[in-house]
Amino acid sequence: MNRQALHVPDRQIESGASGYLTIDLAALRRNYRKLSAMVAPAMAAAVVKADAYGLGSQPVSSALHAEGCRHLFVAHLVEAVKLRPLLPSDTQIFVLNGLQPETEITCAEADIVPVLNSLEQFRRWSLTARKLGRVLPAVLQFDTGMSRLGVPPEERTGLAAELEGGGNIEILFIMSHLACADEVDNRQNAEQLAEIGRIAAEFPGLSVCFANSGGIFLGDDYHGVLSRPGIALYGGAPMAGTPNPMEPVVRLDVAVIQTRTVPAGTRVGYGGAHVTSAETRLATIAAGYADGLPRCLGHRSAVFYEGVRLPIVGRVSMDSITVDITALPDGTLALGSLVEVLGPNQTLEDLAEAAGTISYEILTSLGRRYERRYR
Ligand SMILES: *Cc1c(COP(=O)(O)O)cnc(C)c1O
Secondary structure, eight states: OOTGGGTOGGGOOTTOOSEEEEEOHHHHHHHHHHHHHHHTTSEEOEEOHHHHHTTOHHHHHHHHHHTTOOEEEESSHHHHHHHGGGSOTTOEEEETTOOOTTOHHHHHHTTOEEEEOSHHHHHHHHHHHHHHTSOEEEEEEBOSSSOSSSBOGGGHHHHHHHHHTOTTEEEEEEEOOOSSTTOTTOHHHHHHHHHHHHHHHHSTTOOEEOOOHHHHTTOGGGOOSEEOOOTTTTTOOSSTTSOOOSOOOEEEEEEEEEEEEEOTTOEESGGGOEEOSSOEEEEEESOOGGGTOOGGGTTTOEEEETTEEEEEESOOOSSOEEEEOTTSOTTSSOTTOEEEEEBTTBOHHHHHHHTTSOHHHHHHHOOSSSEEEEO
16 A cells, blocks of 8 residues: 555644645754865855745754854844844844944944944944944944945045044954845946955954955955845855755655646636646645745746656645646545645756746745744
8 A cells, every 4th residue: 555645654744734845954054164174274255144034043043052153143133132042142133234223322232233334324333332422333334336235335434533532332353245146247246346355454453354255255365254144045056057056954744735636628716727638647736825835836837746746736725735646646646645845856946947937035925824844
């Protein structure tokens, strides 16, 4: 008798979750080690914004701490406030998006380091330092050509002058962000590198934090004293158009919730958007767009079972998709069986490409209804 038909117990989800999101913390640590070795003697921080790209900022941060990581970046203050009490005090947490007015005291009291993106933010942080009678740490971010965040060129002279006075602020390092780091041949990389070099000369004595995942692969010039990888730690490809050098960290297996056999000419799913052309065996799988499978994957992508490709037929529903399982021997899949959505047969990049998006969006959209298992 077929093993799957017997509902092999260790494949079952007893919590009632829709699937298993398995996060390989050992692979995450190996990825960190690899990136650290690449940037040495510079250090590698870790970007754990958006709940560590959906994988769980607490377990991810703890695993990276064990690997020697002492610098974590989040996007918003709210993320830092949540993470701060969960981490050892030897870890610094930086808020990339800066501080909104009136949040400075919260930030200072929680021992969180803001990235200051404008003269206005610098002045407010300086005022907070004076109010508290302390010297407060900060990072200065400069815009070097992305026009997203950071001190704009016209504010640099003013900022340098105010820094001369001290302002009760200790600048730990300066930073900037590359807009095209995943494209080795993009001219903007070298332009941004030259610009951060000019800025470093205007603010002597301060070291530079520059490279994200892609930037690390652009070479030593981009490494500064501290790099800020995110996606590469989580197994995403840091560079477009070359084989992914990172180890996969995520695997997603989702439960079969019903199977059926239908004759030719049967409509499947919302809108009757798919009509079978022959007798077809179908399985309905417990993940939909509310679980992070983009709706545009309908008709376009697949799941896998033991290496066999099972195409998605019809539209993606909120909580389920339907796949064609005719390629598998009858009875292979049954209620409770698990199929692979992400894993050895389908990488993050495969799924992202099918959805017309990037691995970052797939990861950060992974739903909250899966049971997260850490290995
Ligand atoms: C998200 C982010 C990173 C990490 O980028 P990856 O491409 O995931 O390595 C680094 N720096 C800044 C400013 C970011 O916003």
